[in-house]
Amino acid sequence: MSDKEIQDLRRDYGRRDLNLEDLQTNPVEQFMFWFDQAREADIYEPNAMTLSTVNANGHPSSRVVLLKDVDANGFTFYTNYDSQKASDIEANGLVALNFLWDRIHRQVRIEGRAERVPASVSDAYFDSRPLGSRLGAMASNQSSEIASREELENRMLELEARFADDEPSRPANWGGYCVKPSMVEFWQGRTSRLHDRFAYTLVGDEWRIRRLAP
Ligand SMILES: Cc1cc2nc3c(=O)[nH]c(=O)nc-3n(C[C@H](O)[C@H](O)[C@H](O)COP(=O)(O)O)c2cc1C
Incomplete structure (x- = not known):
């Protein structure tokens, strides 16, 4: 694809709008509302x-x-x-999250602090996963260098044999992080690049909402 072809990729985001009066006072509730619409x-x-x-x-x-x-704690x-x-x-611990729901011309940006969830919460989620996913998590020393794909597959075979009749428990080095938000922005694509943007920022215990220029 030439530079010109990439530059000419343009979509018109005309179908929805976002107004201050549409917004929930809490950004997590607003996120849940949009998330349901993304699923729909x-x-x-x-x-x-x-x-x-x-x-x-x-x-x-x-x-x-x-x-x-x-939930109210975060993501x-x-x-x-x-x-x-x-x-x-x-x-x-400061991180950012970004959701792109392109079909409905929406983006959600989140900034906040990530903290490990309690071990009991990670245990419960680990136990709810299919066996293959649990063993896969155990087989992979994520982000470390491996010599070959075979090494990974052999490790999985060993684990499958070891847990043929036994339930694996969550490895101590696998679990959740919850991102507690301090800023959440909702972006709705509109025509002629005049998009709607609203940012929630935490001021003390209160969420302040501002419309931002697109
Ligand atoms: C659609 C998709 C979903 C993913 N979900 C996860 C996930 O929930 N947890 C995870 O650790 N990695 C997930 N990954 C893999 C990560 O993108 C990444 O490759 C991996 O976590 C290693 O990242 P790191 O080396 O920066 O820690 C996912 C990748 C894709 C493309």
């Missing part, structure tokens, strides 16, 4: 979100993870506590 719009993996972290040297990185729970995903992202978070 049949978006493939509406719970896929880009997680950005910053390491101890100030170096940023991003990757996609899946939202597994959202929870599960991962390996020895992974790159986890070592970033342990050094600096």
Whole structure:
């Protein structure tokens, strides 16, 4: 594809709008409302979100993870506590999340602090996963170098044999992080790039809502 062809990729986001009076006073409630609409719009993996972290040297990185729970505490995903992202978070809990629901021309940006969820919460979620996913999590030393795909597959075969008649319990290095939001922005695409944007920011215990220029 030429530069010109990429530059000419344009969509008109005309169908919906977002007004102050439409918004819930709490951004997590507003998120849940939009999340239901993303599901209704049949978006493939509406719970896929880009997680950005910053390491101890100030170096940023991003990757996609899946939202597994959202409530008044925040937005929870599960991962390996020895992974790159986890070592970033342990050094600096400030993270950003980003959802793109392109079919309905919406983006949600979240900034906040990630903290490990209680072990009992990770246990309950681990136990609810299919056996293959549980063993897969155990087989992978996420983010570390491996010599070959075979190494990973052999490790999985060993685990399948070991847990043929036995339930695995959650490895100590696997569990959830909950991102407690301090800023949440809702972006609705509109015509002629005059999009609607509203940012919630926490001022003391209160959420302040501002309309931002697109
Ligand atoms: C759609 C999708 C969903 C993913 N979900 C997760 C997830 O929930 N947890 C996770 O640790 N990695 C998930 N991954 C893999 C991560 O993007 C990433 O490759 C992995 O966590 C290692 O990241 P790190 O080395 O930066 O720690 C997902 C990837 C994709 C494309």
